[in-house]
Amino acid sequence: xxxxxxxxxxxxxxxxxxxxxxxxxxxxxxxxVETRNDAAVAIEKxxxxxxxxxxxxxxxxxxxxxxxxxxxxxxxxDLRGGAHLxxxxxxxxxxxxxxxxxxxxxxxxxxxxxxxxGSVRREPSAPEELRISVSKPEGVQAALVKLQGLANNxxxxxxxxxxxxxxxxxGQVIVIAxxxxxxxxxxxxxxxxxxxxxxxxxxxxxxxxxxxxxxxSDRIVIEVPGIGSAAELKAMIGTTAKLTFNxxxxxxxxxxxxxxxxxxxxxxNEPGEFYIVDENPVVTGEELTDAQPSFDQNNRPxxxxxxxxxxxxxxxxxTGAHIGEPFAIVLDNKVISAPTIQSAITGGSGIxxxxxxxxxxxxxxxxxxxxxxxxxxxxxxxxTVGPELGQDSIDAGKIAxxxxxxxxxxxxxxxxxxxxxxxxxxxxxxxxxxxxxLSMIGGTLTLPGIxxxxxxxxxxxxxxxxxxERIREELRTAxxxxxxxxxxxxxxxxxxxDANFTTLIxxxxxxxxxxxxxxxxxxxxxxxxxxxxxxxxxxxxxLISAWFNWRKPKTLIV
Amino acid sequence: xxxxxxxxxxxxxxxxxxxxxxxxxGSMALMLLAFVIWGVMGLNFGIDFKGGTTMRTxxxxxxxxxxxxxxxxxxxxxxxxxxxxxxxxxxxxxxxASIRISSADKTLAVTPEQLAAVEAALVKMDPALKVxxxxxxxxxxxxxxxxxxxxxxxxTSLAIMAYLWLRFEWQFALGGVLALLHDVFITIGIFALxxxxxxxxxxxxxxxxxxxxINDTVVVFDRLRENLVKYKTMPxxxxxxxxVNETLSRTLMTSITTLIAVGAMLVLGGDxxxxxxxxxxxxxxxxxxxxxxxxxxxxLFLGLDRSDxxxxxxxxxxxxxxxxxA
Numbered sequence: 001x002x003x004x005x006x007x008x009x010x011x012x013x014x015x016x017x018x019x020x021x022x023x024x025x026x027x028x029x030x031x032x033v034e035t036r037n038d039a040a041v042a043i044e045k046x047x048x049x050x051x052x053x054x055x056x057x058x059x060x061x062x063x064x065x066x067x068x069x070x071x072x073x074x075x076x077x078d079l080r081g082g083a084h085l086x087x088x089x090x091x092x093x094x095x096x097x098x099x100x101x102x103x104x105x106x107x108x109x110x111x112x113x114x115x116x117x118g119s120v121r122r123e124p125s126a127p128e129e130l131r132i133s134v135s136k137p138e139g140v141q142a143a144l145v146k147l148q149g150l151a152n153n154x155x156x157x158x159x160x161x162x163x164x165x166x167x168x169x170x171g172q173v174i175v176i177a178x179x180x181x182x183x184x185x186x187x188x189x190x191x192x193x194x195x196x197x198x199x200x201x202x203x204x205x206x207x208x209x210x211x212x213x214x215x216x217s218d219r220i221v222i223e224v225p226g227i228g229s230a231a232e233l234k235a236m237i238g239t240t241a242k243l244t245f246n247x248x249x250x251x252x253x254x255x256x257x258x259x260x261x262x263x264x265x266x267x268x269n270e271p272g273e274f275y276i277v278d279e280n281p282v283v284t285g286e287e288l289t290d291a292q293p294s295f296d297q298n299n300r301p302x303x304x305x306x307x308x309x310x311x312x313x314x315x316x317x318x319t320g321a322h323i324g325e326p327f328a329i330v331l332d333n334k335v336i337s338a339p340t341i342q343s344a345i346t347g348g349s350g351i352x353x354x355x356x357x358x359x360x361x362x363x364x365x366x367x368x369x370x371x372x373x374x375x376x377x378x379x380x381x382x383x384t385v386g387p388e389l390g391q392d393s394i395d396a397g398k399i400a401x402x403x404x405x406x407x408x409x410x411x412x413x414x415x416x417x418x419x420x421x422x423x424x425x426x427x428x429x430x431x432x433x434x435x436x437x438l439s440m441i442g443g444t445l446t447l448p449g450i451x452x453x454x455x456x457x458x459x460x461x462x463x464x465x466x467x468x469e470r471i472r473e474e475l476r477t478a479x480x481x482x483x484x485x486x487x488x489x490x491x492x493x494x495x496x497x498d499a500n501f502t503t504l505i506x507x508x509x510x511x512x513x514x515x516x517x518x519x520x521x522x523x524x525x526x527x528x529x530x531x532x533x534x535x536x537x538x539x540x541x542x543l544i545s546a547w548f549n550w551r552k553p554k555t556l557i558v
Numbered sequence: 559x560x561x562x563x564x565x566x567x568x569x570x571x572x573x574x575x576x577x578x579x580x581x582x583x584g585s586m587a588l589m590l591l592a593f594v595i596w597g598v599m600g601l602n603f604g605i606d607f608k609g610g611t612t613m614r615t616x617x618x619x620x621x622x623x624x625x626x627x628x629x630x631x632x633x634x635x636x637x638x639x640x641x642x643x644x645x646x647x648x649x650x651x652x653x654x655a656s657i658r659i660s661s662a663d664k665t666l667a668v669t670p671e672q673l674a675a676v677e678a679a680l681v682k683m684d685p686a687l688k689v690x691x692x693x694x695x696x697x698x699x700x701x702x703x704x705x706x707x708x709x710x711x712x713x714t715s716l717a718i719m720a721y722l723w724l725r726f727e728w729q730f731a732l733g734g735v736l737a738l739l740h741d742v743f744i745t746i747g748i749f750a751l752x753x754x755x756x757x758x759x760x761x762x763x764x765x766x767x768x769x770x771x772i773n774d775t776v777v778v779f780d781r782l783r784e785n786l787v788k789y790k791t792m793p794x795x796x797x798x799x800x801x802v803n804e805t806l807s808r809t810l811m812t813s814i815t816t817l818i819a820v821g822a823m824l825v826l827g828g829d830x831x832x833x834x835x836x837x838x839x840x841x842x843x844x845x846x847x848x849x850x851x852x853x854x855x856x857x858l859f860l861g862l863d864r865s866d867x868x869x870x871x872x873x874x875x876x877x878x879x880x881x882x883x884a
Contacts, residue, residue: 078830086699230692231670380699382670386690389614389830396647396828404822408815414563415811447831448759454823455766455838458816459773465815466777469808476568495780498725499773505717506769510762513710518762525766557560 003545023436036064071439076446081387082225083233093375095128129177230382242372243285246277248326287311291368301361312348320344397450422543423464426535433531446520456528463536466492481556565810581851592747604757609697610660611668617687629683636660645829707761729860737853741844763837771845813846
């Protein structure tokens with residue numbers, strides 16, 4: 001009697017093993033493959049930009065044969081070193097901007113009804129709403145209807161058919177606020193914009209594999225390997241680079257001056273210098289089409305900018321009407337210069353001077369081009385891991401994994417002899433499969449992930465133990481060897497599936513519960529469970545039946 | 559017969575209920591004790607759950623925590639805890655300290671300026687010092703992490719219970735989950751007793767214990783189910799003893815292999831992950847014990863309906879999903 005496995009099944013099993021092992025191989029030559037991959041990316045980039053590959057890059061390509069797969073397991077921040085930030089976007093900022101932008105529109109609309117409503121006033125209010133009162137009480141209804149006419153349809157899939165603003169009456173005051181549907185749409189837009197701008201800024205710095213992801217309704221997780229510290233990363237993305245051009249209404253002695261409604265007190269470049277400016281900007285940085293570092297007539301670093309058509313028109317009209325008055329160029333709530341308007345600037349371009357260094361002017365131009373973050377961000381969590389600590393962790397993890405694997409192998413062979421060594425072969429294949437799959441799906445290996453793999457080493461042999469113990473029992477009840485092996489695998493299956501399924505449940509919960517390192521653990525554990533069941537059931541079975549059919553033993557000792 | 563390492567004799571006939579009051583009762587008492595310790599001493603929460611900052615510094619000069627404290631005393635920080643870290647994997651001139659700073663203001667995180675000041679003060683005290691990692695968690699996030707951890711543990715327990723219920727009987731589900739809670743709470747109790755740092759990775763370890771510990775229990779239950787069909791007239795207690803005896807060798811084998819692997823991680827894996835490895839190590843020990851001495855006792859206590867007659871609900875003699883070969 002012999003153990004039979006159909007050829008196609010054998011081919012499929014060995015095929016899967018082969019694919020897994022081949023995918024895992026690049027990880028054995030990590031630095032070499034990584035250098036090659038970096039070079040490949042760099043070459044592609046420079047080719048796109050019209051350049052050519054440097055000789056070093058071309059020679060780096062030869063470090064790894066191109067016929068081999070080159071995907072690697074990503075190393076998490078705790079292993080490679082780098083910075084992690086959890087940022088919260090202040091979505092309400094945008095509501096406020098919307099309301100401020102709506103006010104002139106509302107005022108103009110009511111101007112047409114001057115005779116019925118009288119004069120129009122903006123009342124103080126919470127930032128996310130606009131409160132408007134009219135001097136003639138009998139005109140309130142007419143004003144309300146007029147303002148309701150300002151509403152547009154919400155532009156989003158879920159909010160279809162709804163208006164973007166709610167216009168209601170609170171006593172004699174008309175209250176305008178964004179509708180819930182519009183708030184939702186705005187929130188999504190704000191998050192998209194923030195993500196995009198952060199991505200552009202981080203990419204511009206040329207760091208490797210940054211990960212920028214939205215989390216929940218108003219949060220962004222930013223992970224950048226290889227960067228020195230979270231503070232550095234924050235400096236890179238946290239600068240809002242919000243540029244506005246505001247009317248200067250006066251000067252103030254200190255920051256605590258009460259500016260009055262719709263006015264702001266902003267610091268200037270010199271200490272003790274404060275400006276009172278109109279809160280509503282004439283033009284904003286969003287209307288810039290270009291910004292380039294340059295020099296002013298005194299050869300000091302400056303930034304040249306260009307407005308789009310609408311911006312140019314607004315700027316032209318404003319400067320034409322206010323010749324001889326100063327206006328403020330405000331960057332991140334600081335007046336960086338307040339030149340006097342010499343003549344109407346109609347060309348739509350201008351120059352920003354301030355006490356910039358060359359580096360600052362270059363950075364400012366980059367930031368202006370990338371656009372401002374639509375809303376302010378606060379940082380809830382910051383983590384920095386130095387590359388040395390990461391390397392120490394990798395080394396320690398490697399040793400622990402090898403020692404663990406060696407001891408488990410010895411133990412298995414001591415307990416089950418030849419069958420134990422089949423389990424050890426399966427264990428080695430299992431390790432290769434875990435790395436192969438992690439590389440294939442672009443998974444990230446973290447320090448807890450290494451622990452997860454080590455844990456898998458211990459647990460992977462469990463399925464074999466279950467099978468072998470079962471075979472022993474079946475041998476005792478006087479089955480023939482072949483029958484005992486077959487029945488052993490068959491009867492142990494239910495326990496194997498049950499036991500591993502519960503662990504898989506945990507891995508899934510861990511994946512959704514955890515972020516960063518813990519998620520890396522969940523991924524490693526989850527993959528480990530699947531591959532260990534595969535190797536323990538199918539691979540050892542093939543090994544055993546191959547041996548059995550070759551030796552045809554009369555008796556079996558497990 | 560070739561030599562084999564045996565953890566248990568080929569055929570054992572141990573009565574696992576013999577000292578039920580000591581084993582099961584003792585376990586329950588230990589679990590209660592763990593609760594009390596947890597309640598009285600509290601857990602030494604890491605910044606994940608408490609908010610604040612930890613810094614890890616490395617230097618080639620020997621660490622004098624007093625000098626560190628001195629250097630930071632003028633900065634107007636909240637609570638500062640300085641610990642020297644030891645690990646066999648460190649080089650002889652590698653001296654590592656862990657500094658934990660709670661925010662002076664309960665509602666705000668430690669500011670980046672404060673961190674920069676701390677680093678500057680430390681470097682001034684010891685020019686060879688380097689900050690190799692630093693983590694800051696704001697109070698808003700730490701509060702959320704506490705609740706999401708509790709949710710994760712609850713969801714996992716419920717999911718495992720649901721799975722056991724589908725595959726076995728409800729008594730098994732309750733017995734299994736009791737064994738789980740036993741493992742998890744005693745582990746938490748140990749962390750409270752020794753005031754070991756309890757952070758997010760420990761919660762991950764607890765979740766892993768949930769998954770691992772039920773693993774052993776399930777194997778025993780699986781055999782129990784098989785034997786219940788085989789020996790229809792044998793008293794439940796004896797069937798249980800038989801099942802545990804039959805699976806004993808496997809239970810010990812698996813525990814030992816897993817303990818070997820995790821033990822390697824615990825000793826050699828470095829101090830960064832030590833708490834995590836320790837929690838899993840303890841959990842595996844407890845899990846093995848509880849699958850033998852805790853889970854089935856509750857099932858015995860609750861009793862099983864072993865009659866062959868069709869149930870009122872119209873299900874078959876065995877359980878609805880019991881015959882599915884997944």
